Amino acid sequence: MREIICFDHVSYAYEKGQDALSDVSVSIHEGEKIAVLGNNGAGKSTFFLLANGVLCPQKGRILFSGSAVGKKEKELNRLRRGVGLVFQDPDEQLLAGTVEEEISFGPMNLLLEEADVRRRVDQSIDMLRLESLRDRAPQYLSGGEKKRVSIADVLAMEPEMLLLDEPTSSLDPANTKRLEQTLNMLNAKGLALVVATHHVDFAWRWAERVLVFHAGRLVADASTKNVFADQALLQKCNLEQPILYQVGKALGLASLPRTVEEFIAGVKGKQ
Numbered sequence: 001m002r003e004i005i006c007f008d009h010v011s012y013a014y015e016k017g018q019d020a021l022s023d024v025s026v027s028i029h030e031g032e033k034i035a036v037l038g039n040n041g042a043g044k045s046t047f048f049l050l051a052n053g054v055l056c057p058q059k060g061r062i063l064f065s066g067s068a069v070g071k072k073e074k075e076l077n078r079l080r081r082g083v084g085l086v087f088q089d090p091d092e093q094l095l096a097g098t099v100e101e102e103i104s105f106g107p108m109n110l111l112l113e114e115a116d117v118r119r120r121v122d123q124s125i126d127m128l129r130l131e132s133l134r135d136r137a138p139q140y141l142s143g144g145e146k147k148r149v150s151i152a153d154v155l156a157m158e159p160e161m162l163l164l165d166e167p168t169s170s171l172d173p174a175n176t177k178r179l180e181q182t183l184n185m186l187n188a189k190g191l192a193l194v195v196a197t198h199h200v201d202f203a204w205r206w207a208e209r210v211l212v213f214h215a216g217r218l219v220a221d222a223s224t225k226n227v228f229a230d231q232a233l234l235q236k237c238n239l240e241q242p243i244l245y246q247v248g249k250a251l252g253l254a255s256l257p258r259t260v261e262e263f264i265a266g267v268k269g270k271q
Helices: 044-051 073-082 099-109 114-127 143-155 173-188 200-206 224-229 231-236 243-250 260-270
Strands: 003-015 018-029 033-037 059-064 083-086 161-165 192-196 209-214 217-223
Touching (some): 003 044, 018 044, 018 192, 018 217, 033 044, 059 073, 073 083, 083 143, 099 143, 114 143, 143 161, 143 173, 200 224, 217 224, 217 231, 224 231, 243 260
Parallel strands (some): 083 161, 161 192
Antiparallel strands (some): 209 217
16 A cells, blocks of 8 residues: 555653653554543644644654655645644534535645636535535534534545544544434545544444553554454553443354444354
C-alpha cells in the first residue's frame, strides 16, 4: 500500500521541557482503518494537529507522499489538503449560512474553477446523503446531521486521509451506526481513516489497526486483536478490553466476535 504520511521521530512541546508528543515514528498507508486510543493528555490531539499541519514538529520531520513537509506555506497547504481533520464538536467547524455554502467554502478558498467547486460540493452532498439538507442552516441540524456535514466539509477538499476526533461522542446508537456505515463507505473508496476515540467497543468493532498513546509516547502500534490481548499494555494505559471481546473469551468462542451478529453466530456454533 502507498504511504500517505510518515512521522519520523517527531516531538512537540507546548511548554518548554514538557513534551506533549515525544519521539513518535509511525507511517499510515492508503485504505487503512486505524483507531487511536489513550487517556486525555496522552498526545492524541497533538498527533492529529501535527498530521494536519496545524502544528509543525519541533524535532523530527513529517513526510507526506514521500516528501518532507517544511514550514513554508505551500508545503503546509499541500499537507492540509491531503490530510483532512474533522473536529470532535461540529459547531467549531460549521460557520456558513447553509449546508451548501459550508461545503463550498474550502474548495472556493483553493481558487478552483466554479465548475470544479460545484462538482466537489455535489459529490460530497451525495456521498453523505445531505441533499435534503442542502439549503438548511447548519446550526439548526441535529447532532448526527452536523457530524455528516462536517465530514462532507472536509471531503470536498478531496483528501487522501481523514482524521476524526471522537466522531461518535454525543451520538445516539442509531446515528453512531450511520456514522460507521459512512466511514466504511469512505474507506471502500480508498481513503485512509484515523479515528481518535475513548470507546474501546467501537475500536474493536471497526478498526483493523490500533495506535495507543500514553504520556506523549506511542506505546503500541499493532493489530486490534493484539492490542486488546495485551493485558499489561491495557493496564498501563488505563484501557479495558471491549465487552464482546471479554464475553467471547469467557465463553471460549473459537473466534472472538466484533459485532453482536458475530457473537450470536458464535454462540449458535457452540450449541
